[in-house]
Amino acid sequence: MIHSIVLDPTAERAPAQRARLARPASLEGKVVGLLDISKPRGNVFLDRIEEQLAAMGIAVKRYNKPTFTRIAPTELKQQMAAEVDLLVEGLAD
Amino acid sequence: MKPALPDGLIVVAKADCPTCRLVEPLLAEIAQAGPLTVYAQDSAEYAADLPSSLYDKTLEHSFHLGIEFVPTLIRVENGVEVERTYGWHKEDWRQLTGLAELGEALPVMRPGCGSKTLEPGISEELELAFGDIRLQSREIDMGSAEDPMEACFERGWSDGLPVVPPTPVRVLRMLKGTSRKPDEVVGLMPPDLVPVTVEKVAINAVLAGCKPEYMPVLLAALEAALTDEFGLHGLICTTMFGSPMIVVNGPAARAIGMNSGVNALGQGNRANATIGRALQLIIRNVGGGRPGEIDRATLGNPGKYSFCFAEAEDADWLPLAQERGVEAGRSAVTLFPGEGVQGIVDQKSRDPESLARSFALSLRTVDHAKLAMAGDAVLVVSPEHARVFIEAGWSKQRLREELEKLLLAPGAELVAGAGGIAEGIPERFKDQQVPKFRPGGLLIVRAGGTAGLFSAIIAGWAASGSVGSSPVTREVTS
Amino acid sequence: MHDIADLESRQIPGVGVASSEFVQAAALQSKALGFDPAMVFVPHPIQDRTDDEMRALADGALAEILRLLQSGDAD
Numbered sequence: 001m002i003h004s005i006v007l008d009p010t011a012e013r014a015p016a017q018r019a020r021l022a023r024p025a026s027l028e029g030k031v032v033g034l035l036d037i038s039k040p041r042g043n044v045f046l047d048r049i050e051e052q053l054a055a056m057g058i059a060v061k062r063y064n065k066p067t068f069t070r071i072a073p074t075e076l077k078q079q080m081a082a083e084v085d086l087l088v089e090g091l092a093d
Numbered sequence: 094m095k096p097a098l099p100d101g102l103i104v105v106a107k108a109d110c111p112t113c114r115l116v117e118p119l120l121a122e123i124a125q126a127g128p129l130t131v132y133a134q135d136s137a138e139y140a141a142d143l144p145s146s147l148y149d150k151t152l153e154h155s156f157h158l159g160i161e162f163v164p165t166l167i168r169v170e171n172g173v174e175v176e177r178t179y180g181w182h183k184e185d186w187r188q189l190t191g192l193a194e195l196g197e198a199l200p201v202m203r204p205g206c207g208s209k210t211l212e213p214g215i216s217e218e219l220e221l222a223f224g225d226i227r228l229q230s231r232e233i234d235m236g237s238a239e240d241p242m243e244a245c246f247e248r249g250w251s252d253g254l255p256v257v258p259p260t261p262v263r264v265l266r267m268l269k270g271t272s273r274k275p276d277e278v279v280g281l282m283p284p285d286l287v288p289v290t291v292e293k294v295a296i297n298a299v300l301a302g303c304k305p306e307y308m309p310v311l312l313a314a315l316e317a318a319l320t321d322e323f324g325l326h327g328l329i330c331t332t333m334f335g336s337p338m339i340v341v342n343g344p345a346a347r348a349i350g351m352n353s354g355v356n357a358l359g360q361g362n363r364a365n366a367t368i369g370r371a372l373q374l375i376i377r378n379v380g381g382g383r384p385g386e387i388d389r390a391t392l393g394n395p396g397k398y399s400f401c402f403a404e405a406e407d408a409d410w411l412p413l414a415q416e417r418g419v420e421a422g423r424s425a426v427t428l429f430p431g432e433g434v435q436g437i438v439d440q441k442s443r444d445p446e447s448l449a450r451s452f453a454l455s456l457r458t459v460d461h462a463k464l465a466m467a468g469d470a471v472l473v474v475s476p477e478h479a480r481v482f483i484e485a486g487w488s489k490q491r492l493r494e495e496l497e498k499l500l501l502a503p504g505a506e507l508v509a510g511a512g513g514i515a516e517g518i519p520e521r522f523k524d525q526q527v528p529k530f531r532p533g534g535l536l537i538v539r540a541g542g543t544a545g546l547f548s549a550i551i552a553g554w555a556a557s558g559s560v561g562s563s564p565v566t567r568e569v570t571s
Numbered sequence: 572m573h574d575i576a577d578l579e580s581r582q583i584p585g586v587g588v589a590s591s592e593f594v595q596a597a598a599l600q601s602k603a604l605g606f607d608p609a610m611v612f613v614p615h616p617i618q619d620r621t622d623d624e625m626r627a628l629a630d631g632a633l634a635e636i637l638r639l640l641q642s643g644d645a646d
Binding site for chain 1: 572573574575577578579581582583584585586587588589590592593605606607608609613615616617618620622625626628629630632633636637639640641642643
């Protein structure tokens, strides 16, 4: 893909780069998804994060990408979007 | 900014051009006789042995000199061009250089080649780089991993359908469709009350897929939409259905190829589709009016993608714009807060009285059969139906007067609670004859294919007049 | 990071976790994506850590992950 420049069609009241989504005020009642990108050792890291979140009373769902070399398959993305409120993805190195 | 012209002679050439190569050996002789500057458009090799030879890689010099052909020979005196010739013409070159024996061995004439500055795509790039035009909108660098079309979706600029990425060259081309300056402010765009410039209009027109020649119609529509009477802010925020609909009258409609015939209210025509769409995108992107945010329409209507058509003026009925005061032969747009299309099927009426009664019965149901003086309406009469009136000598006005009579109803039937229906008009009207529409609230246009005994009602936002929206007509300028 | 960007377009806020070796690459990818996801970086190396060390890394990263999952802090 080559770079292209376009002109902003908006009133330019927001920053040019896409903004991150707003976060909820608290995690109470939220489901946090943990997506393992399947690099070695990442699962140990995420296991511990899951333990910690569970100890805080936060619901957790675990997911695995088939391989870290490709973006997640569409069905997995759709599934996660349907099942969680927030996502943590790791561990890239 | 134009660089100053060097005195003496200027030659602009391309190494790629045989005629330029033909004259190349003469340049040393010309340079000896007086100051000579050589600009080569495509190569550092051309006339490389001359100290005054420059590779005009960015084409800045060629742009400012307005070069159309190569080779071009220009004489400059006191910083000002006095004469030029292009191609090889022995007599002209001898006269301009003052060298009577120049190019003796060469043929009398050879045509030149096109200047590099005029190659497709290049001239607009040059204009953006070196011309007088100043675009003020923020440049957004689409990441190299992004598909520009997807990137526009992800930045929220789309109405749900793909938009055309607004590159500076596309915007420049769009701006050439109007004589107005890019920084001219058309008005304040609701709901955020943002000053909308001609440049922002052009960018959204590119998004929508407009052609540059649509700009005058789009600008007129935007001006009309931004008037106080049109009440655009309220229309955007309403939970009801409406959004701006554009009816185009006059020669401009034909000139830009708008559709007033078969499927006039539907899809398939670029001008109809993109002009209506551009206005919606301006509301979204410049004004900040987006569904789910300030736009809380319960249901909306498909016309919120785009709702724009031309009236069919090839009959003996006064076009809408002329009814509303625009001179014959001039083009105009009328903005109406349209809510959708409701069909009227009448394949049996052969006289105007019967057909008018059909129309009136259907018009009763605008908003609600028991409501009155709420919304305005546009009655779109197809050519076959219009013929019934025209052949009987009925003008639009005659039809309107007939409809207004037929649309009077006893208040007792309409009041809240009457007929076991809670909705209705206030009790105080129960002893009156109540008109369906406020004065001037019923507009009539003729449009559609020539086969089909069907007409249509486009209901207006049920807040008409000073509490909401009134139709606004605006002439198309340039 | 592509996945985080994609999930955000599906209305799921996300946080990426990567080793500190990834900082430069993340900045470049962010520019290429036109989107700068919330990221937490943990000290390199990763591959030859023991399980206990990995758990310690997780404990160390937890506070920042939680911070980026909730509003209240401008970022």
